[in-house]
Amino acid sequence: MSQTATTVDPGEIQRFSAIAAEWWDEAGKFRPLHKLNPVRLEYLRDRICAHFGRDPLAPQPLKGLRLVDIGCGGGLLSEPLARMGAEVVGIDAAERNVKTAATHAMETGTPVDYRHTTAEDLVAAGETFDAVLSLEVVEHVADVPLFLDSLAALLKPEGLLVMATLNRTPKSYLMAIIGAEYVLRWLPRGTHDWRKFLKPSELAAGLRATGLTVREVMGLVYSPFNDAFRLDARDLDVNYLLWASR
């Protein structure tokens, strides 16, 4: 039984279950996230395992590690990470997302600790983690330096931070705004504000100010031929991932 069953009112389960079914429908409105998921989960698993000296192909390779997923949404990352053995705290500023994710975890019997809270409040509560994950979030944040400070404060001394976001380039404007929001309609219009996108150098500088060093920046490239994303260290033009540590 999941730890989160108590956070959802039994009367609301059916409603949140319907929303969860939308989040987890691989062909539905969160299709782009489902397309991204295998490659970003593989990146997370492999980098976390390399950092802590584990075998990524062993069963439950993340067992014994405490992770926080900042901006967990419907739990698309939190739940797989928990199935890989990690102890996962998933937080989101939207209560609806937290209840949706918790309902799905209850249905699948996956233990995830979902909380309706912010990174700042977790810092205030003195919580720390082996890995802090913030994927596809920083481009929506109002105060970037404050947010990065909180991420750094949540890290244990030996921990690692993994972030993913969109670069601010002409190509990302074409792909992520014109392409994804207007042509392919993968995302609702207005999902992203291109001016808030951060270049890898800007994000690295922001992290350096918190005492973290960026160890790797990796591009995520969409290939229309096989309708899948893949990692490409030489192409950071649109989506990119990075990891950092002290």
Next chain:
Amino acid sequence: MSTEPPLPTAETDMVADVAIVGGGLAGLSLAAALGTAGVRTICIDRDSPAHQLEATFDGRTTAISHGSMKILEGAGVWGHLNGDAGPILEIRVTDQNRPTFLHYDHREVGDQPFGYIVENVVLRRAQFARLAELPSVTHLAPVEVASLDRGPAMATITLADGRRVRARLVVGADGRGSLCRKDAGIGLVGGSYDQTAIVVTVEHEFPHRGVAVELFLPSGPFAMLPLTGNRTSIVWSDKSAAVPHYMGLDDAAFTAELQARIGDWLGAVRPIGGRYSFPLSWQHAERYVDRRLALISETIHAMHPIAGQGLNMGLRDLAALAEVIVDAWRLGLDVGGTATLERYQRWRRFDNVSLLGVTDGLTRLFSNDIAPLKLARGLGLAAVNAPPLLPLKKLFMRHAMGVVGELPRLVRGEPL
């Protein structure tokens, strides 16, 4: 499919990543492959292991191609056979009273046998032994499935004894009349051959030297498949109307019928164990997957045993399915999700459709007595022996060995 509110997982539920319905050779092999990788697997089987090991349960033998042997090796099953498998070193395909035949020698494509002939009961015993070693596999038997509910997030199987199994993916391995396939409303395309196979094992005077013979008689193909020792498994396909007569003969008359077809190359033959008969037909499912459901083996395809490929197709299904499941599972992804299931279906459909077509064509070509066709098949058989066509012959042989196409890791002899 369910429209009810989701069922929370109860304390008493058995929870797994994958639930396999059907404990036949394909279902048990899949459980062994998944269990070897560490995937939590529950296999639900109608028959008890003790009953399945009784001599009368299944007297058939199975041709295991080289590729299938690799799959069983990767699943940790092959070692438990303890060598009780007859290697096929040569395959001779011949027409009635025709001295020229198509001759395949394994040395032309490498140093491995084409495959092995294994008694089903021996294979089953090895599979039970393997499952007992795997802590992540639960074999529930004997128990019937009472109902199946495939929801958006989980599938729930209610057993006849009231227990519930919850899993992300249900695999239907419950045979030709699959209830899992019917639950998903997946239709079949198929046909009958008006042929029935008589299966019997014979003991013989002279060694078979690992030679398998496919003899094409007008009433249907007659196969001699080498078992261990001086024993050969006979698969005798004949017109369905004629089969009750042969099945009802006394031992002396039945032996005489066998001896007349086998000829004298094995010396005197004597049937051992029972005679079994199976009507022959072919069928193919419209789809292999549905919400939280994947179908394998005989639930999606059945074919004439003429090419000895039935279980080998099923094992290739499971090698591909095990690979897509394990790839998703290692990333914590949904093993019963659309992406996983679509990958499996795309992978297997092409291979299965081609083999069904080839087998159906072979059966129709050889099971008759029409003069022009007799000439054509005589020429066809002789032609593939001709030097310019040797690459084609090699391809046929590699097909028989099960090593053609985009190969799953298990078939390539790699760990899952």
